Amino acid sequence: MVHQYQLNGYHIVLDTCSGSVHSVDEVAYDMIAMYKNTDEAEIISAILEKYSDRSDVNEAEIKECLEDIKALEKDGKLFSEDQFEQLAYDYKNNSKVIKALCLHIAHTCNLNCSYCFASQGKYQGERALMSFEVGKRAFDFLIEHSGTRRNLEVDFFGGEPLMNWEVVKQLVAYARSIEKQHNKNFRFTLTTNGVLLDDEIIDFLNKEMSNVVLSLDGRKEINDHFRRDYKGKGSYDVIVPKFKRLVEKRGGKDYYMRGTFTHNNVDFTNDIFHMADLGFTELSMEPVVCPPDDPYALTKEDQPIIFEQYEILAKEMIKRKAEGKPFTFYHYMLDLENGPCIYKRITGCGSGTEYMAVTPWGELYPCHQFVGDEKYSLGNIFDGIQNTKVQDEFRMCNAYAKEECKDCWAKLYCSGGCAANAYHATGKVNGIYQYGCELFKKRIECAVMIQVAQAEQAE
Amino acid sequence: MKRIQTMQTKNVSKTVKTGGCGECQTSCQSACKTSCGVANQKCENQNNK
Numbered sequence: 001m002v003h004q005y006q007l008n009g010y011h012i013v014l015d016t017c018s019g020s021v022h023s024v025d026e027v028a029y030d031m032i033a034m035y036k037n038t039d040e041a042e043i044i045s046a047i048l049e050k051y052s053d054r055s056d057v058n059e060a061e062i063k064e065c066l067e068d069i070k071a072l073e074k075d076g077k078l079f080s081e082d083q084f085e086q087l088a089y090d091y092k093n094n095s096k097v098i099k100a101l102c103l104h105i106a107h108t109c110n111l112n113c114s115y116c117f118a119s120q121g122k123y124q125g126e127r128a129l130m131s132f133e134v135g136k137r138a139f140d141f142l143i144e145h146s147g148t149r150r151n152l153e154v155d156f157f158g159g160e161p162l163m164n165w166e167v168v169k170q171l172v173a174y175a176r177s178i179e180k181q182h183n184k185n186f187r188f189t190l191t192t193n194g195v196l197l198d199d200e201i202i203d204f205l206n207k208e209m210s211n212v213v214l215s216l217d218g219r220k221e222i223n224d225h226f227r228r229d230y231k232g233k234g235s236y237d238v239i240v241p242k243f244k245r246l247v248e249k250r251g252g253k254d255y256y257m258r259g260t261f262t263h264n265n266v267d268f269t270n271d272i273f274h275m276a277d278l279g280f281t282e283l284s285m286e287p288v289v290c291p292p293d294d295p296y297a298l299t300k301e302d303q304p305i306i307f308e309q310y311e312i313l314a315k316e317m318i319k320r321k322a323e324g325k326p327f328t329f330y331h332y333m334l335d336l337e338n339g340p341c342i343y344k345r346i347t348g349c350g351s352g353t354e355y356m357a358v359t360p361w362g363e364l365y366p367c368h369q370f371v372g373d374e375k376y377s378l379g380n381i382f383d384g385i386q387n388t389k390v391q392d393e394f395r396m397c398n399a400y401a402k403e404e405c406k407d408c409w410a411k412l413y414c415s416g417g418c419a420a421n422a423y424h425a426t427g428k429v430n431g432i433y434q435y436g437c438e439l440f441k442k443r444i445e446c447a448v449m450i451q452v453a454q455a456e457q458a459e
Numbered sequence: 460m461k462r463i464q465t466m467q468t469k470n471v472s473k474t475v476k477t478g479g480c481g482e483c484q485t486s487c488q489s490a491c492k493t494s495c496g497v498a499n500q501k502c503e504n505q506n507n508k
Contacts, residue, residue, distance in 0.1 A: 017471065017472065018468075018470055018471055018472055019468050019469055019470065019471035020465065020466075020468050020470075021465070021466040021468055022463050022464065022465050022466070023463075023464045023466065024462055024463045024464070025462045025463075027462055028462035028463050061461075064461065065460075065461070065462050065463070068460040068461075068462070068463050069463075072463070072465070076470070076472060077465060080472065083472070083475075084475075087475065091479060095481065097481065099481060099485065100484075100485040117493075149481055149482065150482060151482045151483075151484075151503065153484060153485055187484075191492070213492075258491070258492075284491055286491050286492075286493045286494065287493070289493050330491060330499065331491070331494075331496060331499065332499075333499035334498055334499060335499075335501060335502075336466055336467065336468040336469065337467050337468060337469055338469060338501065338502050339469055339498060339499075339500070339501075339502060340483060340497050340498070340500045340501075340502055341471070341474035341477070341478025341479060341502060341504065342471050342472070342474045342475055342478055343474070343478045343479035343481075344478070344483055344497050344500060344502075345471065345497050345498075348486070348495055348497070349485060349486035349487050349495040349497075350485055350486070351487075354481070354485070355485045367487075368492065369492075369493075412471065412497075412498075413496065413497065413498040414494075414495055414496060414497065414498075415486070415495055415497045416495070417494075417495050418487065418493065418494050418495040419495075420493075421493070421494065436494065440494065440496065443496075444498065447498070447499075451466065452466065455464075455466060
């Protein structure tokens with residue numbers, strides 16, 4: 001399957017199934033578009049007619065280009081066959097290991113953000129903190145079910161995990177005390193709103209966490225619109241100095257500053273640039289997850305504006321990199337040479353199978369976004385998975401599970417999409433969240449374009 | 460090739476034989492928590508490069 005698009009002056013051709021990326025001129029671009037459904041004589045005459053004013057476009061040139069296209073096809077880099085569908089089902093059916101847990105260490109929060117998908121950390125339930133005993137059992141459960149996987153991920157999540165800080169520290173110490181004997185390597189992430197950060201916490205996080213996710217929505221007025229405390233005071237002035245201190249002391253280890261954009265700030269690139277101007281370089285900005293009738297939900301009219309914003313962002317990133325002031329945007333990170341294998345690309349995020357969320361009481365859910373929705377409870381860390389029917393539903397999620405995905409050029413980049421987004425949009429984990437699909441495809445187009453532009457600049 | 464520049468990319472098809480170790484990061488765990496992009500995940504398998 002081939003996808004062609006033009007962006008920022010580039011003509012780009014993606015060969016979905018081989019992962020190949022070609023940057024072509026407009027002549028080759030037109031020829032590739034015709035190649036599969038037009039005979040050669042017709043291609044030659046159509047190209048000669050269209051480019052009649054171009055001295056470099058003659059019959060010999062066109063034939064040479066046709067030979068190049070044929071060579072790429074033969075080499076499996078253009079029009080390559082999709083042979084992966086059965087692999088997707090087989091791999092997921094045969095894999096029974098769990099390798100990542102999202103620990104809901106605190107179902108409570110010291111901010112009162114009205115757009116919070118987790119209803120101010122409570123997940124539609126009671127406020128609660130995870131006890132050390134429940135957390136310890138979660139680590140044991142993970143090790144017991146991890147098979148031969150060495151790298152295990154645990155995300156301390158909430159609510160606000162720093163509201164249960166002593167337990168976080170105890171659990172990290174416990175995990176470190178058992179990882180060697182089980183031949184495991186724990187990678188910890190903690191997601192925080194930053195309010196409770198102090199030097200002791202910063203030093204611990206920078207030592208123990210492979211990754212830290214720092215929540216900030218960007219400009220002060222944007223951040224403080226939603227991200228307020230219970231007295232209604234915005235969090236920006238409190239958290240930005242603390243985030244700066246954490247990153248200064250982090251020594252180059254991974255972190256992400258993560259924001260959410262809504263209908264209120266569809267010009268969200270200004271928020272990303274604000275983060276970059278503050279000195280943060282590892283950035284992520286996500287579309288809000290909320291019911292469509294919420295006043296801040298993204299609308300159909302917002303979509304073309306968001307597309308334009310993604311293009312502005314991509315161009316600015318190319319510019320800033322050339323100026324020696326680069327920053328990273330999570331969705332534009334694309335390692336064309338060392339990216340994921342085909343199994344990763346077809347089996348998706350692993351929610352409900354190799355990745356699960358654990359509530360403060362030890363219940364298991366397919367992921368953090370299903371917590372609180374009782375019909376998606378999978379079981380618990382004490383008795384194991386009991387709701388195999390729901391787990392089987394998630395086991396079926398892959399890049400080929402939906403009719404709409406089968407002919408989509410982006411399926412090996414998104415792997416069928418987020419089950420929670422699909423569920424919230426359609427009521428089915430195997431549904432299609434079309435709005436999200438369109439944003440995703442735009443982001444991939446921009447991400448590939450950046451790679452092409454930077455390769456050209458490097459020459 | 461005069462009109463076509465092909466980027467250096469991993470041949471995804473070839474990883475049918477070498478991939479699937481499962482040691483890589485869970486897709487949405489690292490930053491977004493709200494989408495399922497796999498393209499930006501790093502491969503952890505040295506034999507797969």
